[in-house]
Amino acid sequence: MKDVYILGIESSCDETSCSIVKNGTVELATSTSSQIDIHENFGGVVPEIASREHVKNITLVIEDCLKKANMKIEDVTAIAITYGPGLIGSLLVGMQAAKTLSYIYNKPLVPVHHIAGHIYANSLVEELKFPLIALVVSGGHTELIKMTDHFNFEKLGGTLDDAIGECYDKVARVMGLPYPGGPKLDKLSKEGKPTYKLPIPLNDDSYDFSFSGLKSAVINLNHNEEQKGKEINKADLAASFQKVAVTSIVSKTKKALKDYNINNLIVAGGVAANSILREALTDMCNENNIHLSIPPLKYCTDNAAMIASAGYYAYKLGRRADYHLNSLSTTALN
Amino acid sequence: MRVLYIDTSSDYLYSGIVVDDKLVSSIKKKYEKDLSKEALPKIIELFDEANITPKDLDKIIVVNGPGSFTGIRIGITIAKTIAWALNINITPISGLTAMAISSNTNTYKMPLIDARRGYVYGAIYDKDNNKVIEDSHIELKELLDKSKDLDIEVITNNDLEINIKKESYDPDILKIVKHFETSDGINPHLVNPIYLKKTEAEEKAGL
Ligand SMILES: Nc1ncnc2c1ncn2[C@@H]1O[C@H](COP(=O)(O)OP(=O)(O)O)[C@@H](O)[C@H]1O
Ligand SMILES: [Mg+2]
Numbered sequence: 001m002k003d004v005y006i007l008g009i010e011s012s013c014d015e016t017s018c019s020i021v022k023n024g025t026v027e028l029a030t031s032t033s034s035q036i037d038i039h040e041n042f043g044g045v046v047p048e049i050a051s052r053e054h055v056k057n058i059t060l061v062i063e064d065c066l067k068k069a070n071m072k073i074e075d076v077t078a079i080a081i082t083y084g085p086g087l088i089g090s091l092l093v094g095m096q097a098a099k100t101l102s103y104i105y106n107k108p109l110v111p112v113h114h115i116a117g118h119i120y121a122n123s124l125v126e127e128l129k130f131p132l133i134a135l136v137v138s139g140g141h142t143e144l145i146k147m148t149d150h151f152n153f154e155k156l157g158g159t160l161d162d163a164i165g166e167c168y169d170k171v172a173r174v175m176g177l178p179y180p181g182g183p184k185l186d187k188l189s190k191e192g193k194p195t196y197k198l199p200i201p202l203n204d205d206s207y208d209f210s211f212s213g214l215k216s217a218v219i220n221l222n223h224n225e226e227q228k229g230k231e232i233n234k235a236d237l238a239a240s241f242q243k244v245a246v247t248s249i250v251s252k253t254k255k256a257l258k259d260y261n262i263n264n265l266i267v268a269g270g271v272a273a274n275s276i277l278r279e280a281l282t283d284m285c286n287e288n289n290i291h292l293s294i295p296p297l298k299y300c301t302d303n304a305a306m307i308a309s310a311g312y313y314a315y316k317l318g319r320r321a322d323y324h325l326n327s328l329s330t331t332a333l334n
Numbered sequence: 335m336r337v338l339y340i341d342t343s344s345d346y347l348y349s350g351i352v353v354d355d356k357l358v359s360s361i362k363k364k365y366e367k368d369l370s371k372e373a374l375p376k377i378i379e380l381f382d383e384a385n386i387t388p389k390d391l392d393k394i395i396v397v398n399g400p401g402s403f404t405g406i407r408i409g410i411t412i413a414k415t416i417a418w419a420l421n422i423n424i425t426p427i428s429g430l431t432a433m434a435i436s437s438n439t440n441t442y443k444m445p446l447i448d449a450r451r452g453y454v455y456g457a458i459y460d461k462d463n464n465k466v467i468e469d470s471h472i473e474l475k476e477l478l479d480k481s482k483d484l485d486i487e488v489i490t491n492n493d494l495e496i497n498i499k500k501e502s503y504d505p506d507i508l509k510i511v512k513h514f515e516t517s518d519g520i521n522p523h524l525v526n527p528i529y530l531k532k533t534e535a536e537e538k539a540g541l
Contacts, residue, residue, distance in 0.1 A: 059414050059415060103388075104420070
């Protein structure tokens with residue numbers, strides 16, 4: 001069988017990234033220009049600034065990726081592009097570049113949903129085994145998805161309010177941790193113990209999540225202690241928050257695996273980098289004989305390798321777009 | 335000499351291909367929200383109509399601002415990607431200069447783009463299209479003040495309240511391209527929008 005090389009482009013938020021992946025599973029090279037340092041000054045991603053950075057960097061990351069892979073675009077089979085969801089001004093830059101490359105080099109254009117990308121990041125470690133449950137935990141998403149085959153997604157449940165990453169970042173902010181606070185809160189919690197009592201979120205029969213109540217509880221607790229002039233133990237608060245949040249995610253995930261009698265779990269999205277979540281999922285899967293796949297940290301946050309990997313399976317399924325392809329800020333997983 | 339011209343700095347796509355001093359294909363069409371969807375397909379049609387391929391190009395001229403931030407990025411990204419792929423240069427030009435060049439008036443020229451809340455993107459050029467006042471993001475009142483002693487004509491497609499002679503902007507793509515005939519252009523990696531305006535977040539943070 002002929003090898004398939006997919007060049008992927010991702011620009012949905014604050015990373016401009018280009019990658020070449022062979023047969024959906026082997027990353028040959030990735031070049032990413034991250035804007036974290038720039039947005040740190042503003043306590044969050046500023047969409048207009050993100051767009052401005054993408055346009056500066058787009059041709060540079062493409063060139064750098066090809067150089068690293070020691071390839072020319074002529075050698076590539078197809079071009080995969082994140083069409084959404086994400087920041088529209090950011091998405092548009094990657095989209096114009098991808099469409100233009102597809103035209104100039106006469107290569108098929110393969111549209112990829114950003115969350116499909118996060119899920120397929122796991123293919124860069126090992127091929128997906130079906131049926132599986134995908135737990136997507138990121139800055140914008142908290143979802144349980146059932147897959148019986150490639151690109152066959154059935155959403156079982158999701159967050160009713162804040163996404164888990166968003167919740168981490170907001171809680172971290174209240175605790176005075178700089179943006180993005182999720183990873184810093186994770187680190188800080190290791191020095192603490194879960195001594196604060198916080199409400200358990202949405203402990204019901206559904207596969208849905210709710211984190212806004214937990215977030216408010218942490219904010220109120222922080223505020224009340226301050227009013228009383230008491231010093232809050234930040235490490236303990238971080239540990240308490242993590243325990244409740246992670247327990248909720250793990251219990252709903254376990255329920256989905258049990259109810260559908262599925263023994264493959266894959267985790268996707270930036271919050272998959274969270275150390276407590278990784279630990280708790282590993283324990284749960286060991287106890288229940290479930291095969292667990294969590295991508296390494298570099299594939300958890302936004303990157304083009306995951307888009308190129310998803311792009312390979314989409315390409316195999318015959319998914320194509322013409323030059324009218326447009327970016328979408330919101331769009332259902334497909 | 336084969337040149338591709340792209341201007342997406344307003345709601346319009348203005349684009350054309352010039353081959354040996356002739357405009358062989360062109361488009362001037364309003365797209366607004368659909369620009370990101372339609373820009374590349376329309377540019378491809380221009381190549382087909384001109385009966386050349388991108389590989390035949392010697393240079394790209396692209397408007398790098400001022401105007402719609404998103405619009406400018408669409409045109410620039412297409413231009414950068416084509417030029418990078420084909421290893422040719424880009425001449426980035428001001429949309430205000432393009433407006434001045436397209437006008438045939440024998441007076442001074444004041445191209446204006448509405449920037450809202452009393453502000454404009456504007457400049458002043460003499461009849462030979464030399465800059466008298468640089469492109470700026472400026473209060474309309476202030477710019478009019480600076481020009482009150484000049485015999486001047488305003489070029490704009492926006493509804494601005496001004497009591498001096500006005501003409502609307504209809505790009506003369508051939509004239510614009512010829513104006514920049516001798517420009518060698520620059521490496522596409524170096525081509526970036528000139529917004530003339532910081533983002534709100536930067537202004538607030540005093541950056
Ligand atoms: N170790 C961690 N613990 C908790 N959250 C984390 C950790 N590492 C990253 N995150 C969170 O992951 C999110 C970013 O993930 P990403 O997949 O890029 O999100 P999206 O693409 O939906 O914006 C941020 O909210 C960040 O705080
Ligand atoms: Mg993401």
